[in-house]
Amino acid sequence: MDIQRLKMLLKQEEASKLDFKETLLLNTESEKKELAKDIIAIANSIGGRGHIIIGVKDKSKEIVGIDPGELNEERIQQIMSYRCDPPINLRVEYIEIEHTWVCVITIFKSYQRPHQMRQTGAFYIRRGSTTDFARRDEIARMFQEVGLISNELIPLYNLDISVLDRDLIDNYLNKISLTPSKDLEKNVWHNVGIIHHDVETGKIHPTMGGMLLFCNNPQRYLPYCSINIIHYEKNEQITQSIQGDIIEMLNRCYDYINKILEDQRYPIEAIFEGIANAVLHRDYFDLTRNIVVFISNDKIEISNPGNLPRGQNMYTLRSERNPARRNGWLYDKLVILDENNRFLRTGFGIDQISKIFDGIGKVKLLNIEKRNLFKMILPGLKRYKDKERS
Structure with missing residues (x-):
């Protein structure tokens, strides 16, 4: 990062991709955890690359500086490697401005989110200038982005398959040349993703996709x-x-x-x-x-x-x-x-x-x-x- 880019960032307010810290202490486990939370939250938030700028007061933007010797890049990388899954691509730089030094941690845009804290399994996200726990829908959306889940196949546990229209399902199965016998039809419905069989309870539920395509009035439930x-x-x-x-x-x-x-x-x-x-x-x-x-x-x-x-x-x-x-x-x-x-x-x-x-x-x-x-x-x-x- 060059000095002009740093000056531009200093003119901005804290946001989901920008955080200012007056100091950064990494002596205790809780201090290391706080840094990891902030980096994870920025990586999980929507947008391009993010930055944490250390040595600047977050309210007044007064540059107080840091001692570069106290913030070792290798140490910061090790802290994140130990606490974050999957790893986050970041860079640590020291830039001289106004006769003092600031540290800039650049968190590159992630295509592997969501990232989580390995020790607790928690997912974090930025809400404005605040680090917070990610909500269930936010986590699910990130998992879908990387192909780990498909929301169309999520079972709707509060419904049973009586809400589905058999004629609509049969029409689809006929189009793909599937005409299962009565005793096998539920297996076929499950295999194509229309329903979900819960192994623990033995109950069968429609999936989100099954409702959207094979229910006469899915808006009654969705x-x-x-x-x-x-x-x-x-x-x-x-x-x-x-x-x-x-x-x-x-x-x-x-x-x-x-x-x-x-x-x-x-x-x-x-x-x-x-x-x-x-x-x-x-x-x-x-x-x-x-x-x-x-x-x-x-x-x-x-x-x-x-x-x-x-x-x-x-x-x-x-x-x-x-x-x-x-x-x-x-x-x-x-x-x-x-x-x-x-x-x-x-x-x-x-x-x-x-x-x-x-x-x-x-x-x-x-x-x-x-x-x-x-x-x-x-x-x-x-x-x-x-x-x-x-």
Whole structure:
């Protein structure tokens, strides 16, 4: 790190990726544990690389300095190696500023999170400028990012399989040429991930994916899994909640949007591409938000919980022919179930959407990591009307 970069950091406030410490003592076990907690929390937090700057007061930013001889890089690396699993890639530097020295610990962006404290098994995360325990949904989301779990296969222990629709399941199994006998059907359902058999209790429960695809009204049990369409009629805002299994929701969205835009020449296939992407890529661990489609004269916005999957960015999203997908199990099933082939286009249809609006407006993609939100913003109805008139 050069001096200019350090000066820029000193102008910022403490946040999830930046921490200031006046001193750092590593003489006792509790002091070593506190350092490990802070580094683990920064590594687990969303964003790029993070920094801990030692020798600076966190409130006033007064540079008090440190003795470089007291903070040995090898010792800090050993402390983290002993206490953190998996290991965190970090760098320790000593930089002279204002005739004194500060220590900068750089924590590089991790593709192996979540990291945990080996001695206690605890996971930590930064909430603003505070180190805190990671919540269950935050831990689960990080495990999914690295492929250690798939949230579609998580069993819903408060439900039994009576909530599933046998006809929907049979339709899927017929499409993949599976017609199990009565005594074997539960084994087949389990093997394809629709249900989960709890060995300890002997009970059978539907999985999250099983509910989303094979329950007539999953929103009765998973209310956050609907699609809200917001639009205007004579200056009055209308909110329509679309419910049903995923295929049924898409069909109902198609019918509803066709109806409200029937007198306009807006290219609604762009909206449906965005909705299909949202359904496929949304973070089903987020229990607080639905997918929202906002239609207005100024813009059409499709937002869904869940930022881009690990290893993806705006460039790879537009350029890759086989982009990473958060919910791979769902994708495999939806490709088979969807007779309209909407999911064969998801991901690499982004460039086609942009071409539709050439000369009209830009298609914006917003990956909002801190809010765990992804948005696709299309030109509004008015801009397309103006183009048609011209």
